[in-house]
Amino acid sequence: MINELHFSWLVPFFPLIGFLIIGLGRKFLPKPLTGFIGSGVVFLSFLVSLWIFFSVKNGNNYTADYFNFISVDKLIIPFSFQIDALSSLFLLIITGVGFLIHVYSASYMHHESKEHFARYFSYLNLFVFFMLLLVMGSNFVILFIGWEGVGLCSYLLIGYWFKNTEYNYAARKAFIMNRIGDLAFLIAIFWIIAKVGSVNFSDVFATESLHRFSSTDITVITLLLFVGATGKSAQIPLFTWLPDAMAGPTPVSALIHAATMVTAGIYMIARSNVLYSMAPVTQNVVAIIGLATAILAATIALKQNDIKKILAYSTISQLGYMFLALGVGAYSAAVFHVMTHAFFKALLFLGSGSVIHAMSGEQDIRNMGGLSKKIKITYFTFLIGCIAIAGIPPFSGFFSKDAILLSVFEKNPVLYGIALFGALLTAFYMFRLLFITFSGSFRGSAEQKNHLHESPSVMIIPLVILAVLSIIGGFVGLPEVFMQGGDKISAFLSPVIAEHSESTVSHSTEYLLMGLSTFLVIAAIVFAWLKFKNYQRSETQGFGKILENKWYVDELYDKIIVNPLNKLAGFLNSVFEKFIIDGIVNGVGKAVQYSSRQLRLMQSGQVGSYILLMVLSMLLFFVFQFFLRK
Template sequence: MKNLIALIPLLPLIGFLINGLGRKHLPKGVVGIIGSGTVLGSFIISLVIFLQGNFSATPIKYFDFINVGSLQIPFAFQVDQLSTLFLLIITGVGFLIHVYSTSYMHGEKREHFGRYFAYLNLFVFSMLLLVMGANYVIMFIGWEGVGLCSYLLIGYWFKNIDYTKAAKKAFVMNRIGDLGFLLAVFWIIAKIGSVQYEDVFTAASLDKLTPSDITGITLLLFLGATGKSAQIPLYTWLPDAMAGPTPVSALIHAATMVTAGIYMIARSNALFVNAQVTNTVIAIIGAATALLAATIALRQNDIKKVLAYSTVSQLGYMFLALGCGAYTAAVFHVMTHAFFKALLFLGSGSVIHAMSGQQDIRFMGGLKSKLKITYLTFFIGCLAIAGIPPFSGFFSKDAILLSAFEHDKFLYAIGLLTAALTAFYMFRLLFITFNGGFRGTEEQRHHVHESPAAMTLPLIVLAILSIVGGFVGVPEVFLHGGERLGEFLSPVIPTAHHTISHSTELMLMALTTVIAIVAIVIAWMRYRNYKEEQNGALGKLLQNKWYVDELYDSVVVKPINKLGVIANHYFERSGIDYLVNGVGRLVNYGGRQLRWMQSGQVGSYVLLMVISMVAFFFLQFFLRK
């Protein structure tokens, strides 16, 4: 069992090594098989572990990682219900996306194809480390690893300077969050003296923390989560991260990596339940992010940008759930979101593939008849994200809204509004892309074709998962003995009991559904036949993403640049440079002045010797007495 568990992350690592080292020699087929096969292996092992069902919170220790004084950090994995669920999502969705990639990336050169799969495998490895680690340090290793892979994959087409800039932006933004995470870990070490989950989450350890400690630690952890999971104020990197290949967006920037923050907070729920301030902050930031990103998504014309903002918005939803204490709901939404968002991204990839790289939906349209499978699966994805029953998104979103309603009515209202907006912009995207007349070039019209099976099969599987994935968490209202997910996770995450009556719950569900359907109808009426939109003031504001990037640019980047220029000019040039050059010049000058001493003539050396002998004896006999 121990070795089997170790194999889960090891397989992708081996795949990474083979693909990375042999990228110039291996044919594409072999690379694809190794890349997908290793992840499939991990998935099968995860499935076996899941089906065996003997989870335990005791960590499985492999070796001592850090052993300094009283601080002991073993390299250990913890395979309990929560991590198993994430394992299944990561390896399952990851495998589908790997298969999809073998076809999507087929146009790349052999070397770059191998590089792509090496990065992808490395990402899966890091992500698995992140969720399997039995302490914060292992989690942090994975956390940094996924950040690195995200950077590498966003900048995969590194010859395009904008893409590398996007990668840099993602990396820097993530670093800000990582700093918070790191400080939180230090704080935990300082107060508790251990980073093992089993030690930290015990009542005895938690007693050592004062309320301000808990607030500080959880706020710092949340800062880490905002970086990785793209929340206000650090969300702007995610839309730019769409510079990477579409399967990467699906895997990293929709299904897995960006949910790391949710995993981390769900994992640390024992800390967070006692931190009221932090929970309020999380809920507010989550709701605000959800609304803000949803409004921006209304007026985006890049198919991937819409999905990116939708991802940010959905992540905001999850944080809203976390802030309301509904950890199960958040994890549930992570799962369903992984299904339908991966599906939507892969569908968009299929569309982009068919349109020979065109990403602007204004130049698409009428693809319904040509891309039947893509259209159908995309449609299912849209229904799922819009929260139409009985698709998966309905159940998870409903669970979140329910807990928000319980917690705070205002937050619920924001959530509801966001749900309506979500339905609206997703169907706007769908209608503009697939309905109406074709608006691309003649060349593209001839080129448009359905994608090969390697791409459509993952779409179909994910579509099925998007339909049925929600049934693991059917609420009590519909089915006695529902909430199976909550029950499954209950050893790790204490189950929250709803205090709301069933009739209220049903009413809320009906409200959500009606609002979503109304939004869809409005979208149908407006965008069935797409015409150029006239942007009002608000539209312009939305199209430019509330000018947040510009705001950051002028508030953070420019002053720092200015500071840099000033520092460069005054401290570097006239301070440090001057000093350093001065030392150099002094040595140079001294050397030139002392050159006569090294005449090379024996006589002068003897003279110096005698003089120093005099000095030595003088010191010896007269001064040391």
């Protein structure tokens, strides 16, 4: 019997077709048609994903081999898709949020010329294709193909406005930093191949092949995979590309650099949760790096003034929380947070796009203020996003963050304390952003003030939908204390993610923790309101200056890696290659020339000397012949 998920290949197929049509027809297609095709194909994928989701919910699973990508010797790498709970959930997020962002883009990018508009949509569709490949692949290689593919699209879209040199540098930086992670990922794959001889998830995670790994193997493989994840998901030490990636158009930041691509690292680790559960060392590393990133990014976000940069650091920080959850073994909580984060962060980014749109391209929040009256819907949706990310019940962020915090508390109360502090910071910087932007008085130029306007409905509708999702999205993962069996998402993911959900924390403690975090968050918001409701521009000093300059991490990397490498390359190029290697070669040539010049002098032209030499050499031969030979 044909499995009803047999048609799941349609999900990535539609965006690919969209990419081809738009990419090849970019000279002929009118803009509305391009926008329609671009969004339409993603919507079709979304419909198929919905169908897949409900089918999976009924306990259906599906793996399909289409052809052998590489089949050599004993190693067979099939090009195959795997549909299960984890991938179906990601499919929904990618196509759902992706569709909304496509629709939004059609309006946001309307001032671009026809060809560039089409270029934009073709990249976006290609991105969706690769992202779907990433989550649907049934082995590490297909996952990796999607992984690098989304990196490519990210590169192309960050550098979308290619006339701007700075944007190009940002794009290059993103690609190269991702490559560093990708190398680690690749080595992990090679390691798995060397040990198991297969890259299929089903083979690698099978019990008998797990026995073939020594504990060192597991630790190193998981660590390498994690390094790969730090590249893609912008964690310490490879996080500096993400803020620069804001050079791309805002919908791109929403789709790629907030909702989907950057969560690929979480997907990958959640997918390999079997391995991670066997490597406690790695888990600790993941948890600590995640938490450190969360706090570091949150502190930087406190002092940024570019609306998109604040959101970018907020994304890094939230990703840090997800890694923290992965590190303490709460995989489904991490995935839950991926989902809610996709809703509210996409909302926030699109909202910021709407703000930037209204402000005619201005991104510095110091030049904004008092916008709440002019762009009401944007303001309300943005407010909802802020509440959701801050974690106030019953908005979605509260539930997912609470799930993470609870798991962390079970594991280690100290980590919990730090994570809670991070949550405070989150609330503070988000509401700082909100108040500086929307309340107080307008600080921009008069021209901007006249131009202030609410965005068209094509941009507003996705905002509203995402706002609704940000409100209700959390109800799929209600804590067990609220409702027996309320944590539907863990139950849904349980076939893929094996975790012991036996809570050791008593109900009263759990209520206490929730109350505590809610109270602290509200306190932080109030503090932010007091401080920023009438924001006035002022110079930051002292510690604030360090934060404003992002802890000087970029400068540090430049100093210890980029510059020495450049200098070394320069030295090799202008000194070593020229004088040593080529010098040796030319030296041999010169030596030959010199010695031949000297030997030439022996040719005196005197017949007598030639004969003398002849006689002497003959004598020499005789001497050899008679005395030296044995």
